[in-house]
Each structure stands twice: as C-alpha cells, then as structure tokens.
Amino acid sequence: MSAVGLYVPGTGPLHRVPAGPKLLALLVTGVALVAAAHLWISVAALAAAVAVYPVAGLSLRHAFRVVRVLWPFLLGIAVFQTLMGEWTEAVRLCAQLGALVLLANAVTLTTRVSAMLDLFQRLARPLRHVGVDPDRVGLVLALTVRSIPMVGQAWRAAREGYLARGMSGRPHLLVVPVIVQLLRMAEATGEALVARGMDEGEREA
Amino acid sequence: MPVQRTTDVRYRGLTARDLALIAVFAALIAALSMFVAIPIPFSPVPITLQTLGVMLAGALIGWKRGTLAVAVLLALGFAGLPLFAGGRGGLAVLVGPSGGMVLGWLLGALVIGALTELMLRNGRYRFWKGAAINVLGGMVVIYAVGVPWMAVVLGDGALASLMAVAVYLPGDLAKAVIAALIAATVHRAYPIPPAGRPVISAEEDRA
Amino acid sequence: MLRLEGVSHAYDGNPVLHGVDLELREHRIGVIGANGSGKSTLARTLNGLVLPDAGRVWLGEWNTHRHARHIRRRVGFVFSDAANQIIMPTVAEDVEVGLRPLKLGREETARRVDGILERYGLAAHRDHPAHLLSGGQRQMLALASVLATEPEVLVCDEPTTLLDRRNTRMVHRVLDTLEQQVVLFTHDLDLLAGFDRVLVVDGGRVVHDGSPEDSVAFYTRLMDATPATPHDPDPVAGPAAEPGSTPDPAPEPGGRR
Numbered sequence: 001m002s003a004v005g006l007y008v009p010g011t012g013p014l015h016r017v018p019a020g021p022k023l024l025a026l027l028v029t030g031v032a033l034v035a036a037a038h039l040w041i042s043v044a045a046l047a048a049a050v051a052v053y054p055v056a057g058l059s060l061r062h063a064f065r066v067v068r069v070l071w072p073f074l075l076g077i078a079v080f081q082t083l084m085g086e087w088t089e090a091v092r093l094c095a096q097l098g099a100l101v102l103l104a105n106a107v108t109l110t111t112r113v114s115a116m117l118d119l120f121q122r123l124a125r126p127l128r129h130v131g132v133d134p135d136r137v138g139l140v141l142a143l144t145v146r147s148i149p150m151v152g153q154a155w156r157a158a159r160e161g162y163l164a165r166g167m168s169g170r171p172h173l174l175v176v177p178v179i180v181q182l183l184r185m186a187e188a189t190g191e192a193l194v195a196r197g198m199d200e201g202e203r204e205a
Numbered sequence: 206m207p208v209q210r211t212t213d214v215r216y217r218g219l220t221a222r223d224l225a226l227i228a229v230f231a232a233l234i235a236a237l238s239m240f241v242a243i244p245i246p247f248s249p250v251p252i253t254l255q256t257l258g259v260m261l262a263g264a265l266i267g268w269k270r271g272t273l274a275v276a277v278l279l280a281l282g283f284a285g286l287p288l289f290a291g292g293r294g295g296l297a298v299l300v301g302p303s304g305g306m307v308l309g310w311l312l313g314a315l316v317i318g319a320l321t322e323l324m325l326r327n328g329r330y331r332f333w334k335g336a337a338i339n340v341l342g343g344m345v346v347i348y349a350v351g352v353p354w355m356a357v358v359l360g361d362g363a364l365a366s367l368m369a370v371a372v373y374l375p376g377d378l379a380k381a382v383i384a385a386l387i388a389a390t391v392h393r394a395y396p397i398p399p400a401g402r403p404v405i406s407a408e409e410d411r412a
Numbered sequence: 413m414l415r416l417e418g419v420s421h422a423y424d425g426n427p428v429l430h431g432v433d434l435e436l437r438e439h440r441i442g443v444i445g446a447n448g449s450g451k452s453t454l455a456r457t458l459n460g461l462v463l464p465d466a467g468r469v470w471l472g473e474w475n476t477h478r479h480a481r482h483i484r485r486r487v488g489f490v491f492s493d494a495a496n497q498i499i500m501p502t503v504a505e506d507v508e509v510g511l512r513p514l515k516l517g518r519e520e521t522a523r524r525v526d527g528i529l530e531r532y533g534l535a536a537h538r539d540h541p542a543h544l545l546s547g548g549q550r551q552m553l554a555l556a557s558v559l560a561t562e563p564e565v566l567v568c569d570e571p572t573t574l575l576d577r578r579n580t581r582m583v584h585r586v587l588d589t590l591e592q593q594v595v596l597f598t599h600d601l602d603l604l605a606g607f608d609r610v611l612v613v614d615g616g617r618v619v620h621d622g623s624p625e626d627s628v629a630f631y632t633r634l635m636d637a638t639p640a641t642p643h644d645p646d647p648v649a650g651p652a653a654e655p656g657s658t659p660d661p662a663p664e665p666g667g668r669r
Contacts, residue, residue, distance in 0.1 A: 157496050158499075161491065166513065173509065
C-alpha cells in the first residue's frame, strides 16, 4: 500500500520494533493501567509516555496534537471528580487517558500503515475457517484507498450535471446523485475486476 | 413441499461487485469524516458525517457488505490512515474515549443492515420504519458499546452517559432521519441487488 | 446570441483554450476536434460550467462570470453520459425537478411534464427508475428534461457517443426538429449534414470555420496527418478535460499532512 498516512519516517528505537510487539505492549500497558487504578502508577505512565516521544525521535508537537483533541473529556473528568470531592481520582484518570492515547499514538507514528495492515491480516487469519479469503481482504483494502478520491469525483460529476441543468440553491438534491454515481462506479469496478481476472467473483466466500 | 423449495432463492458468498461496493462505502464513510467537518465552538473534534456514512452503509448495501465496509474502514483507520473525524486516525482513536463508539459502528451497521433487508424483503423502503431502524442500530446499539467503554476511560458511568448525550445524541438523531430520507430515495432510484450469488436451496440440499 | 471574447483556460497550468473569439449566430452549429483538443472545455464555457481564466462568454448582455445562473437556464446542456445529469429517482420526477425554478404552478408543471414525456416517447416509463432506462431512453430523458425548460440554446457535448446507430438517429431527429439554436460538439461527422456552420478545434484554438463539407474535409486531413501511434501522449487532456471519465491520480489520503 502506497499510502503514508500518519506514519512519521525515522530510525529511532521504536521504529525498529516490529508492529506485533508494539501492539502487544500497548495492550498490556492499557490493561495494567486500568486494572491497577493507582494514582502514582498512572502519573508515572504519563511521564514515561511523554518521554517516549523524544526517545523515539518524534517531535513533542505530535504529542500535543493528539492530547489537544481530548481536552473536553479531560475537563469533564476534572470537573466531575472534583465535584465528587475526589480530585486525586481526577488526576489519576486524566493521567491514565493521556498516557494511553500518547502511547497508542506513538505506536501509530512509528509503524508503517502497510506493516500494521499486515499484522491485522495475520491476526485475522483464523477467520479463514469461516470463509474469509486473505487475498480478497487485501484487494478490498487496496480498492478502498483507491475509492476515496472517487467520492470527490462522483461529487464533481453530479454537481456538474446539477449546474448544467440550471439548478441552484438546492444542494440536498445532489446527495442521491452522488450515491448513485458511486454505485455505478462500484458496478463498473466489479466488472473490471472480473474482466481482468483479479477476482473471479465465483468463489465460495 | 420440495416443489416449493426449488423456488426459494438464497444468496451466498460475495461477488466482485460486492467487494467494490464494500470498498466504495468504506471510502464514502471516510470521505464523510475527512471532507465534511463542521467545527463546533469549544470542541476540537468537529461534527462530521461519519455516523451518517455508517447508517447509509447498513441501510443501502445490507448487513453483510455494510458491516464489512465498516470493518475495512476501521482496519485502515487504526493502521494509521487519517480517516476518522477531523483527519484523526491510528490507535489513539481506539484507546480514546470514543473508541467504543467507533467499534460499535460494526454492530450498528450489522443491525441496520439486517433490519433494513428484512423490511425490503417484505416490501419497499418506508421512511419512518427506516428512521426507527437507524435510531436503533445507529444510536442504541452503538451507544450500548460506546458508553460502557467511555465509562471505563472517563472513570464514571454517569459522566460517560452525560458526555454521550451532550456530544453525540443531537447530531446522531438528525443523521438517523437524514440517512432514512437518503436511503428511501436511493432505493427508488437505483435498486441495489443483494450480496452474493443466487443459489437455489434445493441444489444446496443435494450438494 | 452567444459570443466568446478572448476565452483562454488552463487546468492546473495546462493550457486548454487559447484566446478563442467566436460569435455563434447560426441556427445549427457543429464543433469537431480530436480528444483533448479543448472541445469539451469549450462546450462547458458556453453555459458557465467552466469559467474561463481569461476572456468572457456573453449571452446578450450577460456574461457567464457574473450571471452564470441566468445563462444556465437559457443555455441547455446535454452530456454524453446522461446518467451524469439525472438528478431524481424516477423519469417524471427528473423532468419535474428541472421545471421547479420556473415556478409554473403545480398544474402547468404537471401538464408540461406529461407533454414532454409524451413527445419523447417516455410516457410509458414515467414512474420507472431513471437510471434503469436503456442507454437510448436515458439520453432521451436527458434531452427531454433540458428541453422542458425551453432554453434558447441547446449545447450538446458528444450526445451520441454512448449510443447505437438507431438511438443516434433518434437523437439526431430530435435535434433536427428543434426551433432552438443547437451547438453540437461531436465526433460523429454524419450528424453535421445540413448544419449551417462547423468549427474545427485543435490545440485549444478554432483552426477552421466553414460549411460542414469544408470543415469535415479539413478535419479529416488534420487527423490523418498526425501519426496514430499508441505512445503519442495527449498534451492537453488533463483529468478535468473529460470530467468524470478519467480516474484521478494515485490516491493519497495521507498526503494531507
């Protein structure tokens, strides 16, 4: 997959760890933090999570950006727990949330999208037994990335037809034509897949 | 009885067209969250139409393809493509407060898809029934997964419920109605065939 | 009357039209040209779908930069793929939606819809999903929906490209009987017999302007003079030159950062 996504290229220690161990470590940390429910452990985890960024060669801006979107929730926790008279609980929960989000983000920033998708596909391998075909999964993932610009294309085509007919001021009339365009594109893609032998479409799935 | 069974056509598997539909709807949900972002004051997460996309996936392409479209979107988003609200993505979304809501989309699309297919089998798409299905699948089911998750992250169930009601409920209610309006019109404009290939049950029995 | 004044346009730095000056007075005007010659873009400037980077397109006292909406209601437009301009689910609804801005009142609107469907042989399909019509019927619906609004000029961008011979003849016959001015952009040279004037577009310029026989002969010479090698890249055919038909370049959702 060519898409770069949120990945930040680098050679730091975290970049060198494979996706699997990173995901496992994240999972273990998350479960441990929530299970321990301990003030100092959470605060220490937050400090460690922040420290991961410079160590991994990531800018602290990345850390700030991901925490920033949490602030209504952090504010909610702070206000609520303080009203309940448990401000230490507020600190613990905020630290725990911040730590987990920062660590998860660090994993994402240091792992290529393709590596993560490979990992997901490996994890999903047992689904083979209920009829999931790994080749087709890969095909759909690639088709999806290709289809994102098609949504804009469908919108432009529908909008041009709408404007050409002298319409204006009723943009809601565009929604259904856009979806119909997408359905027609999907139909054409499906035919092309079969015609080019990329998916026989006859297999028991 | 066996005579009747030969006329009972069922659909099995997924065709290449179904794969393309799954991809296109995953892309539609992504586009609705990436390109349509209405900023709201005091909130860093803009209002997006992601849940509208999830509801449409279920209501238009059915439970099987709809659920798979959501699954594909989640896989790509968690893997690090910025496909969620406001260009967010990666595992931070999963461990954050709304991670459960996002996972709940899977079940939501499944419920909406299954109930919509049931409605279509017994006639045509009815707006009010469709809206009720969207509320059930797109709100009740998604919140049933999302709110407990949020309760763990925020440390309190009451706070989580309050947040869900304040942040998600008004928009989702509007989206459930809009999704039903769109689905009713699309089903009239461009009937979408069911997923899979038709299989005569009698043949299946013999196999 | 449509009048073009020094119309130039470029897509992403690729020039498509170079200072086109035209006065379109004749009743039947044809425009021919190779793929990527700027034909489609020229067609789209005529009703304001494309606003040229330089120059103006006038309809009487209006120009498309300032009065695109008015001009679009007077200059009807038909695409090669009718599916691009179908807006509503069923045939009758699609004709009706185009009439809504005219505010004719419920009864007059209904009467016009019925009349138009009757005239274009679609009355039997009035409640049929428009997208499930056959290709020929779909193009008739596109024409019907546009003509229902009684435009002064009808611009057709390769309206028969996707049609078989019989449906092409049907479209031809419809265009033939119209009282309105018709500006027909086409690859189908047979359609141009009896036209008053035919323009040849090449490299974003009008390179020939004359009678159908004259222009078709010129165009044939022009096309046969260039070697038809598969490696010949089309310098002006950008993705926007043929909207909807050319896939976008490689998707880059991550490129936003």
